[in-house]
Each structure stands twice: as C-alpha cells, then as structure tokens.
Amino acid sequence: MQSSAADRAGTGTSLYVHVPFCVVKCGYCDFNSYVVEDRSVHDRFLDALDAELRREWHFGAPVSVFVGGGTPSLLEPARLARLFEVLGRHVDLAACDEVTMEANPESLTEAKAAIARAGGASRLSIGVQTFHAHHLRFLDRAHSAERAEAAVAEARRAGFTNLSVDLMFGIPGETANEWSSDLERALALQPDHLSCYNLTFEPGTRLHRDLQRGQVSPNEQEVDRDQFLATRARLAAAGFHAYEISNFAGRGGPCRHNDHYWLQGDYVGVGPGAASHRAGVRTTNLKAVEAWADAALAGQPCAASAETLWPMQRAAEAVWLGIRRTDGVDLGAIGARLAVPAVQQFTATVARHERAGWVARAGDRIRLTDAGLLLADRVGGDYLAPGAVG
Template sequence: MAGIYLHIPFCRQACHYCDFHFSTNLKNKDALVKALVQEIRLQKDYLEGEEVETVYFGGGTPSLLSREEVETLLLALKDNFLISNEPEITLEANPDDLKPEKLQELYAAGINRLSIGIQSFHDAHLQSLNRAHSAREAKNSIKFAREAGFSNISIDLIYAIPSPDDTLWLADLEQALALRPEHISSYCLTIEPQTAFGNWLKKGKLKPIDEEYAARQFEILLQRLQEAGYEQYEISNFCLPGNYSRHNSSYWQQKKYLGLGPSAHSFNGHSRQHNIANNARYLKALAKNEPAFEREELQRANMINEYIMTGLRTRWGCSLAYLQEQYAFDLKAENEQLLSSLFQQKYIYYEDGSLLLTDSGKLLADEIASRLMTEE
C-alpha cells in the first residue's frame, strides 16, 4: 500500500508562524493544476504499481481549489495509478473557506476526510497568528462539514501561544472536545527564522517561547484528551478509536509515498526525492516535461536513523526485531549505556519487543532520537 501527497502552494495571507512553501499570489493557480496533472503522468511508475490507499491535499491552502480542480486532479490520479476501492482522501482547509456550498462541492468531488486548520477558538489568538478566520467561523466550519456529510474530521490546534496562564488553552481544548472531531493534531508554537515571528524575535519585538510553559500545556493536552477517550498514536496526533490518519501513519511506518507539487517530498523504500520549492521554476520544468526534483539514494545509516526518528514518535515505537532483520542493527547493543540511563530516568520503556517513549520522554523525543542515531 502507498500514499500520494499533492502540495497546493497558495494561501490568501501569510500566517506569522508558517514556514511551509506557499505564495499569496493566486494568479498561477490554474497553471499549477495543469502542471500537477502533467507531473502525475510523468511519475506514474514511481510507486512501481503498488495500490494507493491514501491521497492527501496539503499546502498551502488546498481549500482554495474549486470542485472542478479537485475532480481534475483525482481523475488524473485514477487514470495513472491503482487507487484502492476505499481510499482515504484528505483535504486541508481553512475555516473561512468552508461555507455550506463549498463543503457540499468538496464532498461531491470525492473528498472524504477534512483536516481543518482551526489553531485556536479565541479571536485574539487568531489575530496574533494572522489567521484569516474568526472563532465563530472555526466552530461553524465543523457544523457545516457535518451537515455536508463528512464523518471523518481532523482539526489542528496550536499550544504555547503567549498568554498569562493556561486558561485559554484549557478553553480551546474544551471547545474542541465539545465538537467531537474524530481526530486532533496539536502542535507547539515554534518560531522559525524565515517567518514574521522569526523576524520579530530577531528584532526583540517578540519573546522566545517559554519551554516550561510549552511543556505544561503539552501535559494538559495529553491528560485532557486521554480523559475524553482520544488515543495519542503519535506525539502530535490524537484520535477516537479507529480514526488514525491512514496517510500520516504511512510516513511513520516506512510505506512508499509520492509527493507532487512544489516542495513535495517522495519516498520509495530506497531513495528520497524533493521537488523544487519554487512555483515559477516548477511550472517551467513541467512545461518542458523535465524532472522537477532532486533525488537522494538512501544509505543504510539513513534508513536506520529515519526509522528511529519516526518510530519513536508513535504508539508502536521502534521494533528491535525490525531493525535487526532489515538492517542487521542491534539498537540495544549499540546504545546499551544510554538506553539503561533513559530507562532509569523513566523516559523509555519496552513493550512486545519495541522501544517506546513515556509521556516524559515524549517531551524530549527529538533529543532522544538524535542520541540513538548511528553515524555509520
């Protein structure tokens, strides 16, 4: 089984925290859709005939696409790839785009899962992040989506937004739980250098995110969602039983995926490629039927380290047997002293032959993973 990701690199306005590849100039949207169709044709053999079980429209803001554009892209995929009978087809959307008519069109086009970028239910926080929607639109987007027929909805929330205390974060969680989405993705606010926030931090107009404040809000997140019946199956992802994101899970489980569009990444089991992160250059390359990507052949150490980094983030952890069978790598023997120390500090535990992180360990996931990586 494999997945396909389509990057739609357009937004109405730039969020102050976002460092994904996008443009607020929409004049090339039609040309981009045509280029995506061409790239689909050129890359039809990339997945080597494997059945595609998930399609994901990411961005950017894919909800800027019209029904006709979504249908055009899905038809091109069906014409060039083996799509499963019951694929998960996700589209990321901003609440301000999700009016009843738009939602009905998306549902009719074949989208069966929505990922709604709510981020917060508080207008002051939304304004500070430079989001285009209001708290009222955030709530209404889920209501309208239900009425349009969507039964698989994910929402994004951001924690550690500067605030005097945890009151607003607790209120955000309660509002989210009252709406009962099938899936919640929650990320710590980070300040990236090439963003408005990054520029303000450099100029002293913004304070760094307080690590203790962020850690406390992460712990509140874990406790409240667990109490409400949500399972944390990846550090930032929670779902009601049986509602994992099949697409995102494929990334963490080393399945093949093809990325289409500017800046999209692909993985086929032995190599990784990444597309040009420039709309004009991407369009120019596709117009000439030329490759719009650079490829990297992955070495044994790359594969081991990717598995450790992604596996540790999930509820399934890192299978010690898998590392041994696939790469002849004995994680415990290679890191005996470090693992013993992490175990004593209650950052890790073992279950059914896999290495997993405790809740305390999840706060240090990236650091722990980097210390376990091999330098071969």
C-alpha cells in the same frame, strides 16, 4: 480482521499532493506556500499536477492520499473539482482507504466540501488553531472562531464523517485557561481526530524574526509542558487515543497517511517542494511554483535534489520517526526489514536513554516514557547523531 498499523509498516506507497496557495502567509509557517492573486496560476498548477502524476505515479492504489498545503480549500469550486478529476485520472481513489484534504475555515464552504467528497475525499482536516480572537490575529489567521465552527458544520452537512481539527498551543502569552477552553470548544465540535501542535519558531518565518529582534518571547518551558500534559489528560478523558505525540484518534482512528509516514512507508509527493521517499531514495521537488510547473509541463523530473540513504541511516530515521508513536519502535523488526544490526547499533544510545528515564525497553521494542515524551525531538534526534549511526 483489520491489520494493525505496525503490521503494515513499510508496505505499499502513499501519495502526497501539495497545493501551495494560501490566503495569507501566517507568521509562524515555513511550509512551501504563497499568496498568489493571479488565479490563472491555479490552472497552470492543475495542468502541471496532471503532467507530474502521469510521469511519477505507477504504484496502483495508494495506501493513502493526502491533499495538503498550503490551502487546498482555497481553490475555486470548479478548480477544486478539477483537482479531484486530475487525481482520479491517475489514482484509483475509491480503492484507497483514506483520502484526506486539508481545509482552512476562511475558504471552506459547504459546496467546496461537497465537491471534495464527491471527488473522492473521505477525510477533511480543518486548521482551526485557536478560538481566541487575539491569538488568531497574532498568528495572522484569516478566519474567526465562529467561521471555524461554521466550517466544521458545513463539512458535516457535506457528508464528511471523518473530520480532524488542528489546534496549536504554546502561543506567546497564552494562558492555561485559554488553552483548556480551546480544547473544550474543539471537543464540542465532536471531531473524529485532533492534532494539537506546540507552536515552534521556525527559522525564516516572521515569528522567528520577531523573536530575534526581541519583539516576541516564547512562553516558559513549564507553560508549554503543562499545556502538553493537560492536552493528553483532557483528550484521554474524552476518549481520544494519543497514538503520536501531537495526534489523537477519536472515532475516525489514526491518520493512516501520517502513520504510514512515521512507519517509514514509501511515499510519492507531487506539487512544488513536495518530498518523496522510495526504497531509501529521497527526492525533493523544485519549490517555486513556476519552476516546478515548467519542469512538469515539459515532461521533465520535478526533483531539485535527490539523496540515497544507506541502510543504517534508514534504520536511524525509522527510530527517529517511529519513536514519536505511542507504540514505539521495534529495533529488531527495523533491523530485519533493512538488513542491518539495528539492535546492536543502538544499544549504547538506548542504554543511555534508559538510564535517563526517557525510554522504556521491552525486548527489542523501545518507547518514550512520560519524561521522554517531553523531550521527544531531542531523544529521537540522538538516533540520527553520527555517533549513534556509526
């Protein structure tokens, strides 16, 4: 019998591989990604990845591998093949349940999808975002709706049976009808998993600057809320399980990698700016590609910062991360795993959230209610607050 995600909580180590290159820098995106014309940088990136993996990966078969970005599908075919060759040199990809690669429609081809598949990728996550040309332009996306549909078809032809599609709602000016037509067009592609993110205005992005200058305004909160609720209703009717606030499992089941992360499992991140978390120690790599590559190729650690979390902080993070999952979190199990009195520590916060109607409690397990789902960031954040952690 297959074990449930909750049973596996905290066991094993996952691997995240960050490919920091993009065709364009989207105006809303604060991920560590760069437009780099000089393709020799890609070769140096692959050399450095090889060196960092040799130094950092000593954990046998990972629970899951996620090759993300940035835009991994931007690598030219020979370099994409080399990426998987490098990974395969250090990690037994065949022994791993889930190997995901992120892909963008403008750069994915059937040949590249076939290379990723042959190299060991078992799951492809394609960033579609929206099917409306004016919203794609607003987001600075480098592809059309038709290209996105073609990319999904190409991935299928290359043999991917586990395909996820990323969409975004809450785009300024987006109407309820536009969003529901995006959902319908995505469902018509018969994805195995869907991620539907509410657009956020991240500090440091072009979109955030436009907001501050008054050149763009976010939609009314009610519009975002209605789109969020419409998403849940439509995807439930289509047979998708909302296992996390923004993530919906179809035939492909949940994303094992993200579930491992939300369940506070250990992970090693390689590549510029990648974060790792092992037994309460969190490190973050140098962000700049050159500085990161210099360190990796010199056989040095690539981490720019390290932080040791004390057990109660880890418990608070476990609640903050895990409460996003539909199953909620078992405070007793978190306490037992981290050897801290989590149930007692969070009693006052849970009681306050119960009174507000944001959280439902059954024994030591708490879950977000429908009202709480709409305030998930705030509710989860309350467990990190100094007063809650003690």
